[in-house]
Amino acid sequence: MDIIQRNFFRLIRSGAFNDKSQIEVMSAFKWRRLYEIVMFQNVLDYFVRGVNNNANDKNLNLPDKLVEEIQAKLDLQEERRAGTQAGKVVGEETELSNSLLNKRFHKIIYNEMHSIDTSVETLRMLQLIVFNTNAMLNRGINLDGIIRLGQFLRGKGDKVDFLKLENWLSSLHLQRMAQLQGSILIAVFGFGKDEIDFVKKEEPVAYKLTIKIISNLVKDTVGEWHFRQNAAGFVQNNGKMLRRNLRRSYKYMRYAPLETTSNFINGFIKGLSEIEE
Structure with missing residues (x-):
């Protein structure tokens, strides 16, 4: 685990579970990299709480420009929350693929x-x-x-x-x-x-x-296309997307074989159904 990852988990643990551990000094570039991980993983609230919990740590040398950016992102996040459905509980509407x-x-x-x-x-x-x-x-x-x-x-x-x-x-x-x-x-x-x-x-x-x-901060989104028709009417598949889904399915197969298999098949079928007739 490198210094960016160590500081990431220290601050997230502090913000989420009130754990205390000393932060290590980092360059502006590394703090920027850590912030990218925070945003990619959607853990900004925990990160900010962790920063506040460690405000007196002399090693917490967040660049002023990044602090301003974080505050702007928090303000935007609050605006979005105000416009979303109140009382919605994470996981309450989840489904299984099988x-x-x-x-x-x-x-x-x-x-x-x-x-x-x-x-x-x-x-x-x-x-x-x-x-x-x-x-x-x-x-x-x-x-x-x-x-x-x-x-x-x-x-x-x-x-x-x-x-x-x-x-x-x-x-x-x-x-x-x-x-x-x-x-x-x-x-x-x-x-x-x-x-x-x-x-x-x-x-x-x-x-x-x-x-x-x-x-890995490369966007791994399910929103990418799986299949599409070209101008000649032939069906093309997104090889990169297919390989990524196969790798992920293989990775978790031993932990939930039925659900993993169904999830992959459903994704494949969904991709086919998105082809324009």
Whole structure:
């Protein structure tokens, strides 16, 4: 882990979980690079809180120009939030790509909401895990989603029925995917294994996967075209996009084989359906 990555995680951990650790002095160029990672991972709020928490650290030498840019971005972010739907909860509307598993997922939600001993916290935990799974399969590790999972664990984890959660994850074939998400919290966010009951064994690749995702600032967007027709009417496929999706699917296949396969196939079919007739 280089100095940019170390400072990134120190500030994010501070902003998200109030962890304290000393910042290392960096050049203006490296602070700019760190800020790019922050924006790419959509963790600006945590970063700003982390900066505020470490305001007295003499090594926190953020360039004035960058501070102004961050403030402008915060103002813009607040304006956008004011115009978005109030009360929308991250992960609440998430779906699974596999139709059978998605039916099970919604049946779990319905049955639990109509149960005598409804556990809203356990359902919320499941939704966050499914949300992160969806994000990982389509865009790679989403640190914002992983952090939300960690915050929920520390804030309301004592109210979660982990036995019930484990049964749900088993029925959705997401035990290892959940374990991977928990392992990321352990590997880079300082969580203890005893804080995450659904991590039976730490996934050794969690650290490597996370470092790789923050090292790569190339946009990995699902908005790119998969297939299109040329002027002659022939169908062209986007080889770069296809290879990227294949690599990502292969990477997560061992953690959620059914959902990963369905996600890839659905993306392929969606690309075909976008071809203009």
